[in-house]
Every structure is written in C-alpha cells, then in structure tokens.
Amino acid sequence: MHRYIIQRLLQLIPILFGITFLTFSLMQFTQDDAVDHLYEQSGAAISEKVKEQKRAELGLDQPFLVQYGHWLKGAATGDMGRSYISGKRVFENFSEKLPMTVELMLVSIAMTLLISIPFGILSAARQNTMLDLCVRFLTFIGNSLPNFFVALLLIYFLALKLNLFPIMGSKENAASVFLPALTLAISMSAKYTRQIRAAVLEELGKPYVAGARSRGISEWTILTHSVLRSSFITIITLLALSIGSLLGGTAIVETIFMWDGVGKLAVDAILSRDYPLIQAYVVWMSVIYVGVNLAADLLYHALDPRVRYEEDMK
Incomplete structure (x- = not known):
C-alpha cells in the first residue's frame, strides 16, 4: 500500500513538469504583452521606457528558458511568484479564494x-x-x-x-x-x-x-x-x-x-x-x-x- 502511494506521488513529478512547461510555452507564444495589457487597463499614457523597466522588473525581458527556470526554481521552494495585477503572492491570492x-x-x-x-x-x-x-x-x-x-x-x-x-x-x-x-x-x-x-x-x-x-x-x-x-x-x-x-x-x-x-x-x-x-x-x-x-x-x-x-x- 505504501509503495503504491509513493509510486503515484512520484508519477506526479513528470506530469507537473510537462504541464507547467507546456502552459508556460503557450503563454509566451501569445501575441499579447502582459505589461502592455497592464497599463492599458490603467488608462494612462505610459512611455515605452517605463514599460521596458516594468518588463525588466518582472523578468519578462529574459529568454523563455531562463524565465521558466526561475519560475521552476521558485515553485520547487513554494514560491510561485507575485500577481502582476495585485502584487500579492500567488499563494496568498489562492488562500483567499x-x-x-x-x-x-x-x-x-x-x-x-x-x-x-x-x-x-x-x-x-x-x-x-x-x-x-x-x-x-x-x-x-x-x-x-x-x-x-x-x-x-x-x-x-x-x-x-x-x-x-x-x-x-x-x-x-x-x-x-x-x-x-x-x-x-x-x-x-x-x-x-x-x-x-x-x-x-x-x-x-x-x-x-x-x-x-x-x-x-x-x-x-x-x-x-x-x-x-x-x-x-x-x-x-x-x-x-x-x-x-x-x-x-x-x-x-x-x-x-x-x-x-x-x-x-x-x-x-x-x-x-x-x-x-x-x-x-x-x-x-x-x-x-x-x-x-x-x-x-x-x-x-x-x-x-x-x-x-x-x-x-x-
């Protein structure tokens, strides 16, 4: 019984890795820019320089594999980042809802x-x-x-x-x-x-x-x-x-x-x-x-x- 439970839990690791990599890839390949969308919602005219600074702050200016590696490292330690909109930690958002x-x-x-x-x-x-x-x-x-x-x-x-x-x-x-x-x-x-x-x-x-x-x-x-x-x-x-x-x-x-x-x-x-x-x-x-x-x-x-x-x- 214990061996069966451990085996099933170990199977979760490659499943999570494949799903998160695929999801991260699909989000990167979309035509929408998260920073552009963030400032469009504010209704204010923002210069491209400010947007570039925001992308650098969020790590969106880095290559895809580097971004995924940083996210995966944080996720392995329980830190899945912060919300772009609220600025709260992702775990805090989920625990509230x-x-x-x-x-x-x-x-x-x-x-x-x-x-x-x-x-x-x-x-x-x-x-x-x-x-x-x-x-x-x-x-x-x-x-x-x-x-x-x-x-x-x-x-x-x-x-x-x-x-x-x-x-x-x-x-x-x-x-x-x-x-x-x-x-x-x-x-x-x-x-x-x-x-x-x-x-x-x-x-x-x-x-x-x-x-x-x-x-x-x-x-x-x-x-x-x-x-x-x-x-x-x-x-x-x-x-x-x-x-x-x-x-x-x-x-x-x-x-x-x-x-x-x-x-x-x-x-x-x-x-x-x-x-x-x-x-x-x-x-x-x-x-x-x-x-x-x-x-x-x-x-x-x-x-x-x-x-x-x-x-x-x-």
Missing part, C-alpha cells in the same frame, strides 16, 4: 448525493415503471441543459420573480451559496442518477441477489445492505471526477453569480494576462486531480477487497 470554492463544492456535492442516490436506487428498483420513465426523462433534460442556461433560469425564477435567494455570492450571506450550488447539482445529479441506476441494475441481476430473495430477505434490506455497498465504487468514481473539477473552480457558474472563488480568479487572471496566477492555477488543477484520484483508488480497496493494485498483479 479557496474557502469560497470549497464551500460551493461541499454544498453542491451534498445536494447531488441527496438527489441522485435515492432516485437512482428507486429508478432501478422500479425498472420500466412510470417512476423510472419520469426519472430517466428528467435526467435526460438535466444532462442536456448547459450550466449557464440553468443558472439564468434559477436567477429569473428563484431570485427575480420569487425573491427567495440573493443573486450575488457573499461570505456574509450563507443563503447566497444556494443558487450556484443548485446550478451545479442539477447537471451532476442527472449524471449521477443515470450511473447509479445502471450500477444498481447490474447488481440486482447477480446471483447473490437471487439467493438473498430466495431466503426471504426483504427487498429493502438487499438494496441497502448489499446492492448499495457494491454500487459505491461507481459513486466514488463520480465523486473523484466531480471534486477535482469543483475544487478547480467552476469558472462559468462562479462568474455568473460573482462567487469569489478559484474559478473566477482564473477567469480574471486570463482576462488580465496575469501569467503567474494562470500558471499556479494549472499546477493546482493537476495536483487536485492526481490527489483525488489517488484517494478514490484507496477507497476502492477499502470497499471492495477484490480490487488489486498494479503491484499485486506483478
């Missing part, structure tokens, strides 16, 4: 599980009934609607018409998380429900279920004690993918609701050509996906002893 993203993730995941698990199980248990057809139709609609359209619908009906929830996100108002979280939960619940239904149907067709029924065990006990436990592998896989993307920030939803999280930070950084923040965001996403998938693999082993890691197959 991350709690909002974590809050949005937790609420949306909780909503998704509360919706998808019972409806997925009921749909499978009542296969081809009216309930099953209604659930499948609603999940089809949920999968078809893009997040920005769902967000606009919720704003119109729940915020503007009924005035139940605030539109803009705020740390002070706990209710402001409901609309962005519900926007994310609707699309995720549609995917989760269909996958859980398929996993439960597969389990219900296995011999151990028929054996349990023949011994007079109630359908509810079979579903909750055996089938649902076996279906947790599917749920964990979905959670690993969702948590990775949600911790990276959902840019569209956070921007629409002005939710001050990591996703909105990344969008603002791209629009302002704030390269240190963009590079840090890419590293953050890579680490999150590897970490979450590693956690999911470990949970697979805890829930299902039949799951074997690669070293066990050698």
